[in-house]
Amino acid sequence: MSDKAVVKNSGGLGETISVIVQALLLALVIRTLLFQPFNIPSGSMRPTLLEGDYLFVSKFSYGYSKYSIPWSPNLFSGRIWSGEPQRGDIAVFRKPSDTSLDFIKRVIGLPGDRIQMRAGVLYINDVAVPREKVGQISNPDVTASNQPVDVYRETLPNGITYDTLDLSPNGYSDDTREFVVPAGHYFMMGDNRDNSSDSRVDASEGGVGYVPLENFIGRANVIFFSIAGRASPLAIWRWPSEIRFDRLLHSVNAAPNSVENN
Template sequence: MATSKAKPRQHANVWVENIKTILYAGLIAVAVRTVAFEPFNIPSGSMIPTLLVGDYLFVSKYSYGYSRYSLPFSPPLFSGRIFGALPKRGDVVVFKYPRDTSIDYIKRIVGLPGDRIQVKEGQLYINGELCPRQPEGTYIADENGIKMMGRLYQETLPNGVKHDILKERDDGWVNNTQEYVVPPGHVFAMGDNRDNSADSRFMDGVGFVPVENLVGRAEILFFSYDAEYPWWEVWEWPFEIRWSRILKPVH
C-alpha cells in the first residue's frame, strides 16, 4: 500500500521539476538576450557586400549600454541609456527605426553627434574630409532573387576603419546630398550598398538615429544560407548553406 501511494507523488514531483527546469531555462534565455547577445537575421540587401540576405548574426547588447529597447517588447520603464557609450565610426549596429520602433534596422555608423556628413559625387565626406575609396573590381549581388552588378570599393573612415561598399552610380541626389549636422544624442547611419539603402540620408525616413534607439553592435555571423531553391527541395538545403560565412566576424 505504501508503495502504490508513493507513485503519484513521485510523478507529481517529476512534473514539478520539469516545469521548473523549463522556467529556469526561459529566464536564462531572456537574461542572455537582454544583457548579452541577441540573434538577428538579414532580410534585405542594404548592407551588401558586408551582409547578405540570409545571414544570421549575433548582436552584443552590452556594447553601448542598455535602453528600453534592450528589453523584450521595449517596455517604457526608463528613458536614455544605462552604462551608455557612443558607437565608433564604422560600427555595424542594429537600431530601432525612429518612425516605428517595432522595426529593426541594421546599418553602419558613419557620423557621431556634432559631425558634418555629406555625399558629393558618390563619395562620403565627414567634417569636410573625404573618406577615400579604393576600387576593388566588380561585384555581382543577389537581393531576393534579383541579380545586380556594381562596383566594389574599400572605403576608409577618418578613424582608420576600412570597409567595403557597393556602388552602382555616382549621380543622383542620394550621391549629392546636403550637408547634415548630426544633433546631440543622435548618430548618422548608412548602408554599405550605398545606392540601395534607406538610411540617414532620408530625413523623411530613417533620418538621424537617436542613441536611445541603438540595440547593439553586430559581432559575428553564426549561419548563412542562400534560398535559391524552393523550401520543399530538401535535397538542396546543404548546398544553400554559405559555409565560408559561418563564424565570420562582422566588420
C-alpha cells in the first residue's frame, strides 16, 4: 500500500483574524515607539516644509511621554528614556494650551536662553544669529504668494543652517520683547517668520508660548510623500500632476525650495 501525503488546510477565519491582530499590534508598537507619520496642514514652516508634505517622525529621539501613546492616557508624568531636543531640530509637539493639537516648529531656544527678534534678526543670549539673504522664491507652491519672496539663511550657534521666508519686512513679529526660556521648556519658531504662531506669541494670546519637554512627540526626519494643490493622497487620479516628486524621501532639512539667486 502506497503512502499518501496529507495536506492540512491551515486557513480559515480564525487564522485570518489572528494575522490581522498581529499586524495591528506590530503597527501600534512601531507607531508608539519608533516612527509616526504626520502631515503638514499649514504653511508656518515654509520653505522647509510645505502643506501636503507627509513626514516620518522619530518617537525615540526624545524619549517617551504620555503624548507618545495614542489617545495620551495619563499613565505617567514627565518622560522616560528622555533625550533632549537640540537647537535647530524640527520637532512635533502638543500645543501647551490645547494638548489635543499637534504642532511642528523648529527648536530655537533651550532652557535658560534669552531669545529676542530685533528688526527681523534673531538674537540668542544677546548675540545675533548670522542671517544672509540668499535670493528669492517666486514659486507660489513654496511661498503661497503671487510675488517673489525674499529668502534668508540663518546659522545657529551649533552650526545648523536653514532658510527662512521674509514675507513682510518689518512685520509684526520682527521686533519682540526678550523671552527667557524657563527650565524644562523650549522656544519654538516657524521658518515662515511672518506667518507662524509660535513661541513669540504667548499662550494666553492664542500662540504657542514656551513648550515643556513633556509635550514633545518626536523629531521630524524624512518626507516620504508630498502632494500639492491641497489634494488628498487618496486622490490617485491627481498624482501625475500634483505629486512633488523632487521632495519624496528627502530629509526635512534637505528638501528643495527653489531659491533663485539675485
